Amino acid sequence: MSDFIPSTYDEWHHCITEICGIPLTEAYIRKRIDALNNxxxxxxxxFVELYGESQRQQTLAWFEQALSEVA
Known part of the structure; x- marks a missing residue:
């Protein structure tokens, strides 16, 4: 499971909230968006060295989607 890289929003959401136990609060999401844009x-x-620029962009899009769900 440690090598699992989500390929969909639902997989990513499950990894963050269920496997990692991180609540996707507006403050947390905004902090991650800022970091991923820096x-x-x-x-x-x-992150980019390990997973590539396209995965950074995809993860950023997932955080933006999550923000639209909590905002």
């Missing part, structure tokens, strides 16, 4: 952020740089 190419100088260390964790964002590592």
């Amino acid at each position: 190419h100088r952020d260390y964790m964002t740089t590592r």
